[in-house]
Amino acid sequence: MHAEERERLILEAVADTGFVSYRALEARLDASPATIRRDLTRLEESGRIQRVHGGAKLPEDEKPDNPRGLAGTPxxxxxxxxxxxxxxxxxxxxxxxxxxxxxxxxxxxxxxxxxxxxxxxxxxxxxxxxxxxxxxxxxxxxxxxxxxxxxxxxxxxxxxxxxxxxxxxxxxxxxxxxxxxxxxxxxxxxxxxxxxxxxxxxxxxxxxxxxxxxxxxxxxxxxxxxxxxxxxxxxxxxxxxxxxxxxxxxxxxxxxxx
Amino acid sequence: MHAEERERLILEAVADTGFVSYRALEARLDASPATIRRDLTRLEESGRIQRVHGGAKLPEDEKPDNPRGLAGTPxxxxxxxxxxxxxxxxxxxxxxxxxxxxxxxxxxxxxxxxxxxxxxxxxxxxxxxxxxxxxxxxxxxxxxxxxxxxxxxxxxxxxxxxxxxxxxxxxxxxxxxxxxxxxxxxxxxxxxxxxxxxxxxxxxxxxxxxxxxxxxxxxxxxxxxxxxxxxxxxxxxxxxxxxxxxxxxxxxxxxxxx
DNA sequence: ACTTTGATGATCGAACGTGATCGTTTTGTA
DNA sequence: TACAAAACGATCACGTTCGATCATCAAAGT
Missing domain, CATH: 3.40.50.1360 (Rossmann fold)
Structure with missing residues (x-):
C-alpha cells in the first residue's frame, strides 16, 4: 500500500464520521504505527486534518482571532x-x-x-x-x-x-x-x-x-x-x-x- | 468513547434542559467518575458550562461586550x-x-x-x-x-x-x-x-x-x-x-x- | 555493480489520558 | 444539631499514545 492510498483512506475515514481513532487506522491500513503517525503528521501540516490524542479529526475552522475579518496590515x-x-x-x-x-x-x-x-x-x-x-x-x-x-x-x-x-x-x-x-x-x-x-x-x-x-x-x-x-x-x-x-x-x- | 464525543454528549445534555445531573452523565457516558469530572472541569474552564454541586448547568450570561470569556485579567x-x-x-x-x-x-x-x-x-x-x-x-x-x-x-x-x-x-x-x-x-x-x-x-x-x-x-x-x-x-x-x-x-x- | 536518497519498520523513553482510591466537603434528612 | 450519603478534589498506578532515533529496504542515479 502506497502513501497516496493511505492518505486517501485516512481522509475518507475522517470525513465520514468526523473522527478516526488511531486503533481503527492501524486495523484498516496495513502499515506500521510509525508510518501511520507520519501520515497523520503530514496531513495535519497541510491542514487537511487535525490530530488529537488517540486519532485525528476534521480541522476546526480557523480561529476567530481576527474579529475584523480582513487582515489589514501587510x-x-x-x-x-x-x-x-x-x-x-x-x-x-x-x-x-x-x-x-x-x-x-x-x-x-x-x-x-x-x-x-x-x-x-x-x-x-x-x-x-x-x-x-x-x-x-x-x-x-x-x-x-x-x-x-x-x-x-x-x-x-x-x-x-x-x-x-x-x-x-x-x-x-x-x-x-x-x-x-x-x-x-x-x-x-x-x-x-x-x-x-x-x-x-x-x-x-x-x-x-x-x-x-x-x-x-x-x-x-x-x-x-x-x-x-x-x-x-x-x-x-x-x-x-x-x-x-x-x-x-x-x-x-x-x-x-x- | 473518546474525549471529544463525551464533550459533545455533555454539551448536548446541558443545552437540552439547562442542567444535567452527575448521575445522569454517569449513566449515559461509559466512563469512570473521575473522567467525567475531568471533562466537566475542562468544559467549565473553557466557559462552556458551569459546574454546580451534583452536575452542570448552562453558564450565566457573560458581559455583553465580551462574548467569549476573556475578560479575565485583573x-x-x-x-x-x-x-x-x-x-x-x-x-x-x-x-x-x-x-x-x-x-x-x-x-x-x-x-x-x-x-x-x-x-x-x-x-x-x-x-x-x-x-x-x-x-x-x-x-x-x-x-x-x-x-x-x-x-x-x-x-x-x-x-x-x-x-x-x-x-x-x-x-x-x-x-x-x-x-x-x-x-x-x-x-x-x-x-x-x-x-x-x-x-x-x-x-x-x-x-x-x-x-x-x-x-x-x-x-x-x-x-x-x-x-x-x-x-x-x-x-x-x-x-x-x-x-x-x-x-x-x-x-x-x-x-x-x- | 555501487552509492545515494527516500520511505518504511522497530524500539525506546516520555507524556498523556484513564481509572481507582483516599480523605474532605457539601447536601439532605432525622 | 447530628448524622449519613453523596459529591468533590487530590493523588497514585496503569496502559496507551506519542515523538525521536536508529536500522532496514527499495528505487533512482552514477
Missing part, C-alpha cells in the same frame, strides 16, 4: 502566506532549542510560528518584535526579554540608535532569524531598519539559524543582511531548489528540511 | 472602573504636555486613558507598559520608546534588573504616573515590581505628575513608592477628600481637579 496579510509550511518550519526550529536555554528571535512571520512550540520549554527569549512578545505572553514558563529602543511601526520592532547598548549583558547560543529572500548574494531583508536590527542580534549569537519557507529562495529583496557563510543552519521546506541546497551544503551550512 | 477588569473619571483625568494630563516634548508614562489603567489625547502632539513617549505601547501604536506622529528588560506578565510591564541602565541617555521633563492608592504615608502600588519600575522613572524625570481617580485616596495598598513631597502635580477628580487636598497644598503639590 504583516497580517503575510502571516497567512505559506502558513502550513511556516508552521512546520517553526516546529522544527523549536526542536533545536534545549529547555531552559536563552535564545534570540528576530521579528518575522516565519519566526512567529515557532512561538507556540516553545510552550513548556521554559525558555528565555530575547526578541525585538512586539508580535512575538504578544505570542509568548500567555506562556507562563517562558521569560521574555526586550531590548531598549524606539518602536518602528511598520516593522513592529524595537530598535535602538546605532552604537547604543540596547540589550545589556545578553548573549545567547542561538539566534532564530527570518528573511525576505535568500540568494547567492546572501540573506536579504525589505529595508535597512530590519538589517540593522538583525546585525545587532548576530553580534551576540553563537549560532545563526535562518527560518525561511522555500519561496524565499526564488525571490529577491532590497537590503543585504549577511553572506550565506555567516549562517550556521537553515530550516526550510522541501521546495528548496536543488542548486541552492547544494551550494549551501558546500558552504557548510546545516540544512533542516521539513 | 487589568482588563480594572480598566472599566471609574472609566469616565479616568478619561477626564487623562485628558487633563495630556493638556500638561507641550507638543514635541519627551515624556515618560508609567503603566496603569489611568495613565492609559491619556494616550488617546496625545494624538497629534508629536510626542516622544518612553513607557514600560506594553498596554501603552499598544495604545500609542496607531498614532503615527508619536514616537514610542521602550526600556530594555524582562516582561512581567502580571503587571504587563518591562523591567530590567536592579542597577542596569535600561534606558540609555533618556531624560524627560515630565513623568506621568499612576498609583494603587494615595495616603498620608505617600504613593502606594500593589507590589514591589511596580515600585521598582516607577522609582526607575522618577530618577530621570524633572517633574512627577500623578494621575489618580479620587477613589484611590480612600484605599490603601502594599508597597510605598515615594512620599507625597516627591510628587509635583496630582491630577484627580472632584471626589478628593478635603483634608487630603489641604495637606497636599500645604506640601506644595500642585492640584489639578477635573
Amino acid at each position: 504583516f497580517e496579510q503575510s502571516i497567512t502566506q505559506n502558513l502550513p509550511a511556516k508552521q512546520a518550519i517553526g516546529r522544527a526550529a523549536a526542536k533545536l532549542c534545549r529547555p531552559g536555554e536563552g535564545i534570540m528571535i528576530d521579528g518575522g512571520t516565519t519566526t512567529l510560528q515557532m512561538c507556540p512550540y516553545l510552550d513548556g520549554l521554559d525558555m528565555q527569549v530575547l526578541t525585538n518584535s512586539l508580535h512575538i512578545v504578544h505570542a509568548l505572553l500567555p506562556q507562563t514558563g517562558t521569560r521574555v526579554l526586550l531590548p531598549s529602543g524606539t518602536v518602528f511601526r511598520e516593522q513592529n520592532i524595537v530598535l535602538a540608535p546605532a552604537g547604543e547598548d540596547s540589550m545589556p549583558r545578553f548573549h545567547a547560543p542561538k539566534l532564530f532569524m527570518g528573511a525576505a529572500a535568500v540568494g547567492p548574494q546572501g540573506v536579504m531583508q525589505q529595508d535597512v531598519i530590519l538589517v540593522a536590527a538583525e546585525r545587532r542580534f548576530m553580534d551576540r549569537a553563537e549560532e545563526v539559524v535562518l527560518l525561511v519557507d522555500s519561496s524565499k529562495f526564488r525571490s529577491s529583496s532590497g537590503a543585504i543582511v549577511c553572506g550565506l557563510d555567516e549562517v550556521d543552519t537553515i530550516v526550510t521546506d522541501a521546495g528548496i531548489p536543488q542548486d541552492m541546497a547544494d551550494r549551501l551544503r558546500d558552504l557548510g551550512v546545516k540544512l533542516v528540511v521539513v | 487589568f482588563e477588569q480594572s480598566i472599566t472602573q471609574n472609566l469616565p473619571a479616568k478619561q477626564a483625568i487623562g485628558r487633563a494630563a495630556a493638556k500638561l504636555c507641550r507638543p514635541g516634548e519627551g515624556i515618560m508614562i508609567d503603566g496603569g489603567t489611568t495613565t492609559l486613558q491619556m494616550c488617546p489625547y496625545l494624538d497629534g502632539l508629536d510626542m516622544q513617549v518612553l513607557t514600560n507598559s506594553l498596554h501603552i505601547v499598544h495604545a500609542l501604536l496607531p498614532q503615527t506622529g508619536t514616537r514610542v520608546l521602550l526600556p530594555s528588560g524582562t516582561v512581567f506578565r502580571e503587571q504587563n510591564i518591562v523591567l530590567a534588573p536592579a542597577g542596569e541602565d535600561s534606558m540609555p541617555r533618556f531624560h524627560a521633563p515630565k513623568l506621568f504616573m499612576g498609583a494603587a492608592a494615595v495616603g498620608p504615608q505617600g504613593v502606594m502600588q500593589q507590589d514591589v515590581i511596580l515600585v521598582a519600575a516607577e522609582r526607575r522613572f522618577m530618577d530621570r524625570a524633572e517633574e512627577v505628575v500623578l494621575l489618580v481617580d479620587s477613589s484611590k485616596f480612600r484605599s490603601s495598598s502594599g508597597a510605598i513608592v515615594c512620599g507625597l513631597d516627591e510628587v509635583d502635580t496630582i491630577v484627580t477628580d472632584a471626589g478628593i477628600p478635603q483634608d487630603m487636598a489641604d495637606r497636599l497644598r500645604d506640601l506644595g503639590v500642585k492640584l489639578v481637579v477635573v
